[in-house]
Amino acid sequence: MDDPLLLARIQFAANITFHILFPTLSIALGWALLLFRLRYTRTGDERWMSLYRFWVKIFALCFALGVVSGITMSFQFGTNWPGFMNTVGNIAGPLLAYEVLTAFFLEATFLSIMLFGMNRVSARVHTLATALVCFGTTLSAFWILVLNSWMQTPVGFEMRDGVAHATDWLAILSNPSLPYRFVHMLIASALTVAFLIAGLSAYRLLRRDRGPEVTLGLKVGVYAAAALIPLQIVVGDLHGLNTLHHQPAKVAAMEGLWDTTAGAPAVLFAIPDEAAQRNRYEIAIPKLASLYLVHDADGVVRGLKDFERHPRMTPVFWSFRVMVGVGLLMLAVSWLSAAALRRGPLPTWLLKALTAMSFSGWFAVVAGWWVTEIGRQPWLVTGVLTAADAASSVPAPLIATSLVMYLALYAVLIVAFVSAVFHLARKGTPPAHGEAAVPLAGALP
Amino acid sequence: MNPLEAVPAGLTGAAFWLPLIFVCLMGLAMLLYVILDGYDLGVGIWLQRAEPAQRDRMIAAIGPFWDANETWLVLGVGLLLVAFPLAHGVILGALYLPVALMLVGLILRGVAFDFRAKVKSEKKARWDLAFHAGSLLASLAQGTMLGQLITGFDASPAGLLFSIFIGLGLAAGYALLGASWLILKTEGALQLRALRWARLSAWGTGAGIAAVSIATPMVSPSIFAKWFSLPQFFALLPIPLASLAMFVLLQVFLSRLKVDAGSGNANGLRRWSWGPFACSVSLFVLAFFGLAYSLFPYLVPDRITIWNAAAAPEALMVMLVGALLVLPAILGYTAFAYRVFRGKASDLHYG
Numbered sequence: 174m175d176d177p178l179l180l181a182r183i184q185f186a187a188n189i190t191f192h193i194l195f196p197t198l199s200i201a202l203g204w205a206l207l208l209f210r211l212r213y214t215r216t217g218d219e220r221w222m223s224l225y226r227f228w229v230k231i232f233a234l235c236f237a238l239g240v241v242s243g244i245t246m247s248f249q250f251g252t253n254w255p256g257f258m259n260t261v262g263n264i265a266g267p268l269l270a271y272e273v274l275t276a277f278f279l280e281a282t283f284l285s286i287m288l289f290g291m292n293r294v295s296a297r298v299h300t301l302a303t304a305l306v307c308f309g310t311t312l313s314a315f316w317i318l319v320l321n322s323w324m325q326t327p328v329g330f331e332m333r334d335g336v337a338h339a340t341d342w343l344a345i346l347s348n349p350s351l352p353y354r355f356v357h358m359l360i361a362s363a364l365t366v367a368f369l370i371a372g373l374s375a376y377r378l379l380r381r382d383r384g385p386e387v388t389l390g391l392k393v394g395v396y397a398a399a400a401l402i403p404l405q406i407v408v409g410d411l412h413g414l415n416t417l418h419h420q421p422a423k424v425a426a427m428e429g430l431w432d433t434t435a436g437a438p439a440v441l442f443a444i445p446d447e448a449a450q451r452n453r454y455e456i457a458i459p460k461l462a463s464l465y466l467v468h469d470a471d472g473v474v475r476g477l478k479d480f481e482r483h484p485r486m487t488p489v490f491w492s493f494r495v496m497v498g499v500g501l502l503m504l505a506v507s508w509l510s511a512a513a514l515r516r517g518p519l520p521t522w523l524l525k526a527l528t529a530m531s532f533s534g535w536f537a538v539v540a541g542w543w544v545t546e547i548g549r550q551p552w553l554v555t556g557v558l559t560a561a562d563a564a565s566s567v568p569a570p571l572i573a574t575s576l577v578m579y580l581a582l583y584a585v586l587i588v589a590f591v592s593a594v595f596h597l598a599r600k601g602t603p604p605a606h607g608e609a610a611v612p613l614a615g616a617l618p
Numbered sequence: 619m620n621p622l623e624a625v626p627a628g629l630t631g632a633a634f635w636l637p638l639i640f641v642c643l644m645g646l647a648m649l650l651y652v653i654l655d656g657y658d659l660g661v662g663i664w665l666q667r668a669e670p671a672q673r674d675r676m677i678a679a680i681g682p683f684w685d686a687n688e689t690w691l692v693l694g695v696g697l698l699l700v701a702f703p704l705a706h707g708v709i710l711g712a713l714y715l716p717v718a719l720m721l722v723g724l725i726l727r728g729v730a731f732d733f734r735a736k737v738k739s740e741k742k743a744r745w746d747l748a749f750h751a752g753s754l755l756a757s758l759a760q761g762t763m764l765g766q767l768i769t770g771f772d773a774s775p776a777g778l779l780f781s782i783f784i785g786l787g788l789a790a791g792y793a794l795l796g797a798s799w800l801i802l803k804t805e806g807a808l809q810l811r812a813l814r815w816a817r818l819s820a821w822g823t824g825a826g827i828a829a830v831s832i833a834t835p836m837v838s839p840s841i842f843a844k845w846f847s848l849p850q851f852f853a854l855l856p857i858p859l860a861s862l863a864m865f866v867l868l869q870v871f872l873s874r875l876k877v878d879a880g881s882g883n884a885n886g887l888r889r890w891s892w893g894p895f896a897c898s899v900s901l902f903v904l905a906f907f908g909l910a911y912s913l914f915p916y917l918v919p920d921r922i923t924i925w926n927a928a929a930a931p932e933a934l935m936v937m938l939v940g941a942l943l944v945l946p947a948i949l950g951y952t953a954f955a956y957r958v959f960r961g962k963a964s965d966l967h968y969g
Binding site for chain 1: 681682683685686688689691692693695696697698699700701703704706707708709710711714715717718721722724725726728729731732733736737738929930932933936937940941944945948951952954955958959966
């Protein structure tokens with residue numbers, strides 16, 4: 174472990190992987206809270222308010238973790254990848270600046286009113302604050318995905334003396350992979366939250382928690398998941414076709430295809446051998462990949478060997494299979510649960526399956542991001558800048574030391590987060606406001 | 619020595635004044651960050667010195683604000699990143715270790731704030747400790763970073779010692795801001811404690827500012843030249859004089875509030891509880907201007923000016939338009955949030 178480039182990549186990957194866990198939850202959970210709030214206003218049904226009060230605590234936790242891990246990233250752009258801003262700063266800079274200016278302050282400021290202000294402002298202002306927080310988180314996702322998509326499929330710029338200058342902001346803001354990536358990410362967020370809501374509700378039912386809102390939460394989670402997962406599969410497929418058009422090397426790595434092939438098979442399982450540039454123990458369905466990639470059983474799909482610069486196949490190949498595997502599992506469990514819910518209470522084995530899948534969305538999201546980010550290598554900005562050229566000259570031991578520190582901290586925090594979430598689920602919903610409010614900072618029973 | 623001598627020859631128009639505007643915006647963001655996050659870091663520094671029951675109230679006094687406060691850091695560093703990309707890489711590369719330590723500190727305290735209220739009660743003390751340790755670590759690291767910047771990243775024992783000393787001074791300054799904020803936002807026994815804390819940290823802050831003012835020109839010859847040449851010396855004189863006046867005024871406020879507290883004069887306590895915070899903020903603003911004057915127009919002393927490091931004018935222009943449109947809105951709704959949570963802090967309730 175003395176390669177500073179690899180260490181810098183691992184460190185940035187660790188930070189960004191840790192970071193994405195929490196915005197993934199807070200984007201859709203914010204909208205879910207707004208839904209609960211609005212349903213309560215509309216129906217007066219206390220169960221919606223109980224759901225709001227339970228989930229707002231988990232939202233606050235996600236938000237705090239997202240903020241602090243995001244601060245880390247704003248520093249690591251400079252410490253790990255100084256060449257990134259020096260080369261494409263004229264494009265990346267304004268996008269990041271707009272994210273901070275239009276989204277971060279909006280979320281952070283109205284969050285306090287959303288969390289602690291219900292008794293200090295009118296119901297209408299409180300609902301508005303909640304809506305602004307949701308809008309802020311989604312807008313933040315938009316800006317950062319504009320930048321990420323531009324790094325994948327750069328357009329609207331010209332190079333002058335080795336530095337990128339924007340020539341067409343409209344083209345940058347509507348770069349070719351953005352619509353697919355943005356929608357794919359938003360649905361991923363919604364699915365992650367749907368499974369978390371369903372999973373924790375199932376967990377509470379398994380523990381014989383008879384709170385009236387628990388079944389309602391289960392229904393919201395299961396039905397949302399069952400409705401969203403087919404949509405996500407379609408959007409994911411479209412995203413893949415877009416990638417095939419713009420970044421064919423990434424698709425070759427995802428598919429496990431070394432040689433350019435007419436009638437390419439869909440590889441279900443294989444151990445890619447990077448040195449020999451071939452697959453071992455391959456199990457594949459003939460012609461299927463050509464069929465779904467170019468819509469012709471005998472169509473030609475380019476293999477990884479065909480590209481002068483391409484990513485390593487193994488991490489992309491496996492991340493892709495984890496993402497698709499979790500997606501299929503989500504499809505099965507959510508549809509079985511939705512069908513069973515229509516007939517009555519869920520059987521214990523389904524409740525257990527849902528509980529086990531509480532955080533399944535995290536695995537799919539992280540695997541999906543690894544596919545798209547590792548699949549872009551060796552480029553940092555496709556065709557413009559490689560990761561190696563952007564790396565800093567910070568010595569390897571220094572990166573290694575701080576990496577160990579970050580990893581230890583992140584491991585502790587993930588364990589603490591998951592156990593705090595299940596601890597909150599065991600405690601259930603606090604009694605209605607006004608009866609015996611539970612102070613945030615007070616001694617909890 | 620005229621700072622404008624550092625302007626690269628032939629630089630006119632937007633390429634000249636856009637970096638100037640952006641360094642002002644970045645300075646404003648950093649100043650707001652230091653004051654705003656300073657008081658909540660300061661409350662964290664004092665947390666372990668309070669009774670467990672008082673800690674909830676201390677947390678409640680900063681709960682609605684800390685998140686937005688920290689966003690100013692993201693804006694400040696973000697502006698350094700996007701407007702002066704060259705300097706961002708150089709500065710943060712040189713400060714790699716203190717930056718990493720600061721981030722660990724900020725992460726710890728940010729999450730501890732939320733975890734402490736959501737875990738089993740026997741684990742709460744552990745998260746309180748994490749909140750305290752994270753706040754202290756972040757403060758010390760920030761001060762050390764500042765010290766390293768002033769010395770032009772001098773990694774010799776003397777340079778490091780100076781930097782660590784500035785770290786201690788900044789932590790004392792944050793502790794003063796935190797204690798003054800608590801005087802403003804709390805009542806009773808906790809407020810009395812905060813008065814004592816403010817007294818302690820005021821001396822630490824005063825010693826820190828004085829020592830930094832003496833040491834800074836000694837470690838940096840160019841800063842020495844800037845301070846002690848005529849007529850700049852007289853133009854600069856109001857800053858140390860006003861700082862001294864503010865320090866004395868702070869002591870007057872603290873003594874008066876202590877007398878009021880001792881004699882049970884609730885009216886006096888209510889009326890003057892804003893005084894220490896106002897004085898502490900003024901001290902920070904004055905120190906900031908002194909520092910800005912010393913460094914300008916360099917981002918890295920004697921090496922990188924704002925013009926060397928600036929992004930392309932057209933990129934700066936795109937951001938300036940956004941900043942001018944959005945900053946008033948940000949200041950507006952920040953003021954609204956402070957209004958919603960005005961007055962003495964009460965226990966926080968979700969919902």
